[in-house]
Amino acid sequence: MRLRHRRDRRTSLRRKIAALAAATACLVVAAVGVLVHLWTAHDIRSRAEARAFNSVYAAMDVYRRTGALSDGAALDPAKLPAALRDPADGERHTLVVDRVEGNVGPSVWAAQRTGGPGSPVLAVQVNMGPELSDLPRLDAAMAVASLIALAAATPLAAYGAGLLARRLRRVAETADRIAAGDLDARTGPTEGRDEVADIAATVDLMADSLARRLRVERQFTADVAHELRTPVGGLLAAADLLPAGPTEDLLRARVRDLRALVEDLLEISRLDAGAEQPVRARVPLGEVVREAVQRTGLDTELDTGAAETVETDPRRLERIVGNLVVNAHRHGGAPVLVTVEGSTVRVRDHGPGFPEDLLRHGPRRFHTGAAERGAGHGLGLTIALGQARLLDADLRLGNAPDGGALATLHLAP
Numbered sequence: 001m002r003l004r005h006r007r008d009r010r011t012s013l014r015r016k017i018a019a020l021a022a023a024t025a026c027l028v029v030a031a032v033g034v035l036v037h038l039w040t041a042h043d044i045r046s047r048a049e050a051r052a053f054n055s056v057y058a059a060m061d062v063y064r065r066t067g068a069l070s071d072g073a074a075l076d077p078a079k080l081p082a083a084l085r086d087p088a089d090g091e092r093h094t095l096v097v098d099r100v101e102g103n104v105g106p107s108v109w110a111a112q113r114t115g116g117p118g119s120p121v122l123a124v125q126v127n128m129g130p131e132l133s134d135l136p137r138l139d140a141a142m143a144v145a146s147l148i149a150l151a152a153a154t155p156l157a158a159y160g161a162g163l164l165a166r167r168l169r170r171v172a173e174t175a176d177r178i179a180a181g182d183l184d185a186r187t188g189p190t191e192g193r194d195e196v197a198d199i200a201a202t203v204d205l206m207a208d209s210l211a212r213r214l215r216v217e218r219q220f221t222a223d224v225a226h227e228l229r230t231p232v233g234g235l236l237a238a239a240d241l242l243p244a245g246p247t248e249d250l251l252r253a254r255v256r257d258l259r260a261l262v263e264d265l266l267e268i269s270r271l272d273a274g275a276e277q278p279v280r281a282r283v284p285l286g287e288v289v290r291e292a293v294q295r296t297g298l299d300t301e302l303d304t305g306a307a308e309t310v311e312t313d314p315r316r317l318e319r320i321v322g323n324l325v326v327n328a329h330r331h332g333g334a335p336v337l338v339t340v341e342g343s344t345v346r347v348r349d350h351g352p353g354f355p356e357d358l359l360r361h362g363p364r365r366f367h368t369g370a371a372e373r374g375a376g377h378g379l380g381l382t383i384a385l386g387q388a389r390l391l392d393a394d395l396r397l398g399n400a401p402d403g404g405a406l407a408t409l410h411l412a413p
Contacts, residue, residue, distance in 0.1 A: 014158065014165045021157030022150065029146035037139055044131045045108070049094050052110035052126040056092050060112055060122055075120040084111040085121060105129020167196045171203055178203075183211040228262045264379040268386065278313035278390055285310045285411065286340050292321035293338055298329045300336045307340040310411045316387045317411075320395070321345060323380040324407045330380075332405050345409040353399035363397075 059073035069075065076085070081095050092112040099106070104127050111123040170187055177185035186207060187200040235255045242248040270276050286307030293300050295318065321338070324347040328336045332349025339346045363381035381397070384407075388395035394410040 014161045017161035017164065018154060018158040021161070022154045025150050025153045025157075026146075029142075029150065033139065033142045033146065036142060037135065040138060041132070041135060044128055044135075045096060048108040048126045048128045048131070049096070049110075052094055052108040052124050053092055055124040055126065056110040056112050056122060059124060060092075060114070063114060063122060069122075073122055073124050075114070075122055077123050077125075079125070080111065080121065080123050081109055084109055084123065106132060164196065167200075171196070171200045174200075174207070175203055178207050178210070183207065183214060228258075228265075232259045232262050261379075264383060267383055268379060276390055278316055280311050280313055282309055282311050283314045283317075285343060285345070288312075288314045288317050289321050289338060289340050289345055292318035293325055296322050296325050296329075298325060298336070299334070300325055300329075300338055302338045304340040306342060308342050308413055310343050310413055312391055312393070312411055316391055320384045320387050320391075320393075320409060321347070323384040324409075327380045327384075328405065328407075343411040343413045345411070347407045347409075348400055348404055350404040352405075353403060354397055354405045359397060359399075 055072060059070045062068060062070045063073070081097060084093055084095055092110060094108055094110045096108050097106065104125075106128045108126045108128065109123060110126070111121050114120050114122050167190055170190065174185050174187040186204045188204070190197045190200045232255065235258070239248065239252045239255050242251065284307065286304030289307070290302060290304055293302050325336060325338065328347055328349035328351075332351030332353075335350060337346075337348045339348075358381075363385065385395055388409065392412060396408045396410075398406050398408070400406045
């Protein structure tokens with residue numbers, strides 16, 4: 001069965017990489033913005049505390065020398081926070097007040113007792129409102145810069161993801177071609193020296209190894225079939241010279257079965273080697289199918305009432321239909337029905353149906369799939385699928401809803 005690319009998945013991968021890059025950029029921008037905001041606010045508070053501390057020091061020096069108060073200093077001001085009204089020692093103390101009072105925003109108070117216990121407290125208030133008011137503008141500037149950076153980073157991330165997706169697409173297309181039977185498909189050298197290049201090289205090495213093994217297998221099959229053809233022909237000729245009798249008839253039948261097996265092996269080896277070429281002609285599909293069914297000599301119900309004329313190789317089409325009919329009788333159950341509708345041929349039996357393993361992986365040589373489907377060498381369906389591919393036809397194997405195997409062959413009209 002042929003694997004198909006899913007463009008939506010490739011597009012999804014590209015979008016996911018771009019979205020991940022954009023989300024990472026947003027996270028970094030948000031983290032940087034928060035850190036800048038916090039650092040700036042802390043810096044404003046630190047500088048305000050230092051200014052208030054130094055102002056109290058200078059004001060206290062002026063007060064002690066002259067008894068006058070410098071600008072901004074006051075004794076026991078009414079707005080002085082309670083925590084600074086009664087310092088326990090004569091040292092300078094500072095306190096940050098975040099509340100807004102009138103036109104004064106968050107501020108820093110610094111206070112020091114002018115003398116011993118009970119003496120007035122000298123205090124200075126430093127307003128941080130003007131500086132803190134710049135924070136929203138800084139945040140807005142950071143946000144605008146972040147949006148600009150994000151707008152520039154997202155297309156770059158999408159472009160980079162597109163390059164990666166295209167490289168992965170080449171590897172996936174090569175793998176699909178190999179799975180479809182093109183053993184000469186290779187990815188070749190890829191840009192960069194990263195994991196994608198390693199994957200591409202691994203796929204190519206796998207294809208080389210697979211191609212070598214298949215060539216050896218095909219050559220072995222062809223050699224065995226060619227070597228057996230001559231002695232089997234001699235056996236058949238010798239069997240025909242024997243006098244008539246039950247033993248001789250059984251021997252002839254077995255020799256004919258052996259010759260049919262050898263011919264099947266030769267046909268498969270030619271299909272594998274690509275040595276077969278169809279000879280196309282416009283033929284009535286119903287007549288070709290009827291003749292193919294009659295050649296099998298098996299009791300089969302046939303309905304060709306809706307058949308059309310198609311362009312195909314009639315000999316190969318007869319081979320496909322004949323193999324499907326024989327397979328239905330050998331491994332399925334009666335009645336076997338062959339229906340022709342337009343350019344579609346359906347062969348159905350009423351047996352146990354195709355096993356799940358065959359439906360999942362396709363027919364395999366010398367493997368019938370299930371014991372209940374009877375004995376056989378498993379080459380009939382393999383040849384039918386090979387001939388269908390040669391005719392550019394679509395042969396699908398499945399099971400009917402009410403039981404039985406169903407093979408459907410779609411031909412180009």
